[in-house]
Amino acid sequence: MQSYSKKVSMTVVKRLPKYYQYLSDLSDRDVEKISSKELANMMGLTASQIRQDLNSFGAYGQQGYGYKVEELKDAIRDILGLNQPYNCVIIGSGNLGRAISHYERFKNEGIHIKAMFDVDHGRVGKTVGKIPVYHMDDLEQFVKENEINICILCVPREVGQEIANRICKIGIKAILNFVPLDLTVPEDVVVENVNITDSLFTLTFLLSEK
Amino acid sequence: MQSYSKKVSMTVVKRLPKYYQYLSDLSDRDVEKISSKELANMMGLTASQIRQDLNSFGAYGQQGYGYKVEELKDAIRDILGLNQPYNCVIIGSGNLGRAISHYERFKNEGIHIKAMFDVDHGRVGKTVGKIPVYHMDDLEQFVKENEINICILCVPREVGQEIANRICKIGIKAILNFVPLDLTVPEDVVVENVNITDSLFTLTFLLSEK
DNA sequence: TAGATTGTTAATCGATTAACAATC
DNA sequence: TAGATTGTTAATCGATTAACAATC
Incomplete structure (x- = not known):
């Protein structure tokens, strides 16, 4: 190394x-x-x-x-820190969460998605690929038992901050955030934002400039 | 204005x-x-x-x-160029394409997703929300008839450049690119990349730094 | 008028480019 | 040795911060 x-x-x-x-x-x-x-x-x-x-x-x-x-x-x-493995959960099992769960590259680089969480009882109990979907009520326990260190957040804007609070409370130190919201987190938690709408607006700017 | x-x-x-x-x-x-x-x-x-x-x-x-x-x-x-409407197609009706088709904010800002395209016959002919899914063979004709000016690219890496070529050939001047690939396009075409894996790697860097 | 806050200039900081000596 | 290409220093460029006169 x-x-x-x-x-x-x-x-x-x-x-x-x-x-x-x-x-x-x-x-x-x-x-x-x-x-x-x-x-x-x-x-x-x-x-x-x-x-x-x-x-x-x-x-x-x-x-x-x-x-x-x-x-x-x-x-x-x-x-990049990819010389060690990471355990990851996805919160929100909608289309975006499911899309990310299929990223082959993640697994190849040692980033293991252990579970997805949702509040929708129609989704809970099923699997996406080989990844189980659990109910949000079980989040805290699962994170503790599985040494989760990264959370991928794919929930609606309305509950984004609230869920971020829960995540930080359990001790997760890294959030990949797809919620179009600047999360407030303790200073020892790192957040990386992916804002698709912002990217689209940059594109319309470039397009209308011409 | x-x-x-x-x-x-x-x-x-x-x-x-x-x-x-x-x-x-x-x-x-x-x-x-x-x-x-x-x-x-x-x-x-x-x-x-x-x-x-x-x-x-x-x-x-x-x-x-x-x-x-x-x-x-x-x-x-x-x-940002949002004082005018845009017509948009999504190429690739997988989870990612479908996730984006549900973004309410797009429609609110006058960015109208008119159709999705795919090669999978199991998906073609259906709708996602109210958005129809057509076969890739019909792309050229649809783009011409519907004044499409933005393309959202959600296809596998292997076919990304090839499809970008087709898009540019029909005269689309803006691509929101989710394919983890630096597309080669004519200089009058603008591309904005969204690279989720890159964002995750930035996160692992920040996490491992601590 | 006094207080607040902008627009704008100047100072600082950081990132990129250019140039070249070091060296494989 | 001659050629290539790095590592690194210096020069340039651009972005951020600080300061303050203009003015609502």
Whole structure:
């Protein structure tokens, strides 16, 4: 496991998943080495930026050669925290929750979705793929018994904050939040928002600009 | 309709949907005026930043008073291009496509989802909510006959680029892309990516940092 | 008028790009 | 050794913060 000391800026962190994706693809195609220039062309960045980014966490290539794909990929995977497994629950078994439960990539990277929760008795007791759907009443107990550390929140806006409160109370420290709401959480809980409507509005802006 | 001349930076544009959300909520609660300071507190920004942002497109408040919520909300709505309606198709009627077809907010803002397309004969011919699901073979004709200007892409990675090519060929100029792939499109086509896996990896980074 | 808050300029900070010596 | 490409420093650019005069 590669260790790194320097602080990685959030700007760089936001680019890391993309680096990881490209390096994984290169690795799958058995490409062994890549230069910052080649990678920049592929990703639409500058070579300079890539070298700065990679240096910000100390990953190093070889002068006159480039970067070893496998090595760099593994270094970035470690920095993203993907060198350890995570246990995850999805709250809300609607279409969005179900869509996410099918993401193959999650399981491949050691992110295991253990259960889904819902209040709809028509859904509770069934399974989605191989994932069981339980009633919200059983959330607290399940989280404690299964060492859950990530919660994916796919509930209606009206109950978003309320459920976030419950989640934080049980000790979950990370929320992937699909609710279009800025959740208020204790400062030791990290939240990453996915706001599909915001993305659409950015798109209409770009479209109407032309 | 408010007109604006200065160029708005992408950094600001990415914040506009959030401003719009907060101002809509204030408006719903019949709040008439807001100061940059109050809004900053609510949104977790600085008052200075808010004033700079709003000034970058010429929206103005009143010195000594603040901003009129309704007026500012409408100005931002116009800048986001939401003063005109859009016709939209969703490609891929899996869980993700279906989830998005249920977003009430889209319709409220004049973004009309006219149809969904799929290759699965088990899905074609049915409806999702009130939205019909057609076969991909009928895509070209439907787009032409219904003045579609936005496409929401929810297909498997393997066929993402191929379908993007088809979309661009018919003349659609905007794609909301859920496929974890950097699409190659003509330069007059705008693409906004939503990458759920990338968001999750940002989350695991933040979680493992602690 | 006095108080509040904007619009706007200046100062600071951080991110990107350019350049090049180090070195494989 | 010559060529390539990194790591890293310096220069530039852009975004955020601070400060304050303008003015409602």
